[in-house]
Amino acid sequence: MEENYILSVCGRQNVEGSTDKIELETSASYVMRNGSRYISYKEYNPDYPRQHYRTTIKINPDNIVTVIKGGEENHQLVLEQGERHKCEYNTPFGSLSLGIYTETVDINLGDNGGELRVKYSIDVESELASLNELTLKIKEAKSNVHSINNSQQSE
Numbered sequence: 001m002e003e004n005y006i007l008s009v010c011g012r013q014n015v016e017g018s019t020d021k022i023e024l025e026t027s028a029s030y031v032m033r034n035g036s037r038y039i040s041y042k043e044y045n046p047d048y049p050r051q052h053y054r055t056t057i058k059i060n061p062d063n064i065v066t067v068i069k070g071g072e073e074n075h076q077l078v079l080e081q082g083e084r085h086k087c088e089y090n091t092p093f094g095s096l097s098l099g100i101y102t103e104t105v106d107i108n109l110g111d112n113g114g115e116l117r118v119k120y121s122i123d124v125e126s127e128l129a130s131l132n133e134l135t136l137k138i139k140e141a142k143s144n145v146h147s148i149n150n151s152q153q154s155e
Contacts, residue, residue, distance in 0.1 A: 003027040005113060007041050008137040015130045030113060030138050036060045037109055039138055043069075057116075057136065063105050065118060079118050081105040099123040113139040 007028035028041035053071025065079040078085040106117040
């Protein structure tokens with residue numbers, strides 16, 4: 001899979017009035033397959049930099065966003081505006097059952113990239129755990145190859 005796009009990820013999480021923000025910029029692939037758009041990229045474990053897993057975001061024609069994370073924390077998160085879905089979140093210590101309610105899904109993606117914004121809440125045992133915002137911006141990577149000036153004279 002060719003990673004010829006740049007993906008900027010901004011995630012905000014509010015837990016009991018305390019806000020945390022995570023930002024990431026990485027190379028990614030961006031393709032259209034069977035009517036759905038797919039953004040795929042590698043995430044690295046900060047404790048073990050050589051260890052990575054693939055995250056894939058599928059945006060289907062009905063504006064349902066599915067986030068699929070591999071690795072030890074393998075899980076699938078379904079984000080559908082106005083709907084609540086259950087998610088099994090696997091950790092090295094066991095599995096958690098989470099409820100995901102998606103408030104808004106704003107998709108502005110085209111053939112060359114664009115932006116995706118999602119607001120959702122997570123509950124555990126029907127108790128609110130966090131309010132979340134996810135913003136993804138994807139654009140074609142610019143080549144770092146500089147053109148050679150042909151007007152140089154050889155000696």
